[in-house]
Amino acid sequence: MAGQKYEEIRCRLIEIFACRGCKEAEEMADETINRVTSKVASISGGYVGNPAHYFYGVAQKIHLEYLRRKPAPAIMPQVDEPYEAEEEYECLKHCMQKFTPESRELILQYYEADKREKIHHRKTLAHEMGIEPNALRVRAYRIKAVLQQCIKDCLQGKF
Numbered sequence: 001m002a003g004q005k006y007e008e009i010r011c012r013l014i015e016i017f018a019c020r021g022c023k024e025a026e027e028m029a030d031e032t033i034n035r036v037t038s039k040v041a042s043i044s045g046g047y048v049g050n051p052a053h054y055f056y057g058v059a060q061k062i063h064l065e066y067l068r069r070k071p072a073p074a075i076m077p078q079v080d081e082p083y084e085a086e087e088e089y090e091c092l093k094h095c096m097q098k099f100t101p102e103s104r105e106l107i108l109q110y111y112e113a114d115k116r117e118k119i120h121h122r123k124t125l126a127h128e129m130g131i132e133p134n135a136l137r138v139r140a141y142r143i144k145a146v147l148q149q150c151i152k153d154c155l156q157g158k159f
Helices: 002-019 025-043 051-069 082-096 101-110 115-129 133-155
Strands: none
Touching (some): 002 051, 101 115
């Protein structure tokens, strides 16, 4: 029974980290379990509720640590030469055409605003789409990852 519950929680943690784009999802799930088990003695007496929820809360903190360690990927790499910028722009246009109109519109709107306005804009966009802001972030991240790889392949002449 306990082994089965452990596997359920571990699989769910891996799924959570993978959906958030973490490449080390299994290691992060193991780290979450290690941190929780190291605190079991101090929290077992006063914790009320589903123990899995505690694991998910710790997983959230570990994900935030992961994001702080990992540099944020940029849609377009920095270039020094005007020719390179033009080539990248052409690849960007080419790659954007590979997406559905909905995906193109989503990624363009997602990165439309700056600073404080960006937060409000993204909340509004999520509300208009009928999804949670976190689901919007995941969708945008996935589109951005595919877009970055497509641009990279284009610049290397792979298509």
